[in-house]
Amino acid sequence: GTAATHFQSFIISSTTPYQTLTMNENKRDRICVIGACNVDLITYVDRFPKPGETIRGKSMKTGFGGKGANQAVQAAKLGSKVSMIGKLGKDSYGVDTIKNFEKYGVDTKHVFTVEDPEISSGLAPITVDTSSGQNSIVIIGGANERLSQEEIESCRSTIASSSWLVAQLELPQKSSLQAMRIAKEEKTKVILNPTPAVSDLPQGNTNSKRSSVLL
Numbered sequence: 001g002t003a004a005t006h007f008q009s010f011i012i013s014s015t016t017p018y019q020t021l022t023m024n025e026n027k028r029d030r031i032c033v034i035g036a037c038n039v040d041l042i043t044y045v046d047r048f049p050k051p052g053e054t055i056r057g058k059s060m061k062t063g064f065g066g067k068g069a070n071q072a073v074q075a076a077k078l079g080s081k082v083s084m085i086g087k088l089g090k091d092s093y094g095v096d097t098i099k100n101f102e103k104y105g106v107d108t109k110h111v112f113t114v115e116d117p118e119i120s121s122g123l124a125p126i127t128v129d130t131s132s133g134q135n136s137i138v139i140i141g142g143a144n145e146r147l148s149q150e151e152i153e154s155c156r157s158t159i160a161s162s163s164w165l166v167a168q169l170e171l172p173q174k175s176s177l178q179a180m181r182i183a184k185e186e187k188t189k190v191i192l193n194p195t196p197a198v199s200d201l202p203q204g205n206t207n208s209k210r211s212s213v214l215l
Contacts, residue, residue, distance in 0.1 A: 031075050032155070032162040032188070034085040034179045035068010036144045036170035037111065038122035039093040044130050058130060064100050065124055066144070067168045067195060075166075076104045083107040083158045085179065087143040087151070089114055089121035094143070097121065110155045114143045145172055152178045160186035168193045 040063040049055045064073070068086060076082045084106050088094030090113055101108045120142040128135045152175060159165055165183040167176040167190065176192075183190050 029080045030083075030162045031072075031080045031164050031166060032083045032085065032159050033068050033072040033075070033166045034152070034155075034171065034176060035071065035166070035168045036066035036122050036141070037064075037069040037084070037086040037088055037097050038066035038124050038139070038144070039063070039097065040065045040124045040126055042126045042128060044128050046129070046131055048127060048129050048134075048136065064097060066122055067170050067193065068166070069097070069101075071166055071168075071193070072101070072106050073104050076106050081107070083110060083155075083162065085110045085147075085152065085155050085158075087112045087114060087147045089119050089143045090117050091121055093121035093123065107158075110151075110158060112147065112151050114146050119143055119146060141170075144170065147171060147175050149174075149178055152182070155179070156182050156186065159183050159188055162188055164189050164191055166191045166193065168195055169198050170196065173198070 041060070042063060043060045044058045045055060046058065047055070064070075066086070069084065072082045072084045082105070084101060088097055088111060094113060098108055098111065101111065120140065122142045122144040123140040124137055125140075126135055126137045159179065159182050165179060165188050167180060169176065180190050180192070182188075
């Protein structure tokens with residue numbers, strides 16, 4: 001079937017009051033997140049350069065991103081026990097990402113590393129026009145796109161011991177789907193955050209008896 005059909009099988013019933021979806025069970029504080037780990041490379045300029053033009057920037061900074069990585073860190077900040085499933089490159093960005101996870105207590109035993117040194121960690125070069133507030137972003141999936149089926153399967157016990165599996169659409173769809181199938185088999189609830197937008201996924205309908213549960 002289509003990806004839309006597969007994703008629909010993981011939609012959680014909305015007939016249960018939203019309050020009961022908060023973590024109030026024995027495993028209430030155990031969350032497993034599968035998603036992208038990126039480093040943002042942010043450059044600030046007075047204006048965007050024209051094609052072929054070189055201009056001087058005002059400043060530059062780096063930050064940690066990727067929807068999955070962000071969700072994992074935020075859940076850990078709120079006091080949950082969080083495990084991250086992802087993949088990084090053999091580069092300084094990957095080293096720094098692991099350090100950032102560890103800083104907030106996120107379990108990184110399932111954050112894998114690519115063998116090929118030519119494949120970078122996920123990156124997001126961002127240019128910000130300070131005069132208008134507009135920005136332009138280029139996403140480089142890098143190692144995020146190399147998470148294998150075998151690696152995801154090796155995370156089964158961690159998914160099974162979690163109350164929730166959180167997934168998004170930044171990784172290749174087959175990766176998120178495999179993790180969600182494991183969660184379904186292990187009776188772990190799934191939260192799908194359907195971003196970034198993908199054209200062939202079903203649209204949520206908050207008036208229907210079944211709707212997506214989003215972060």
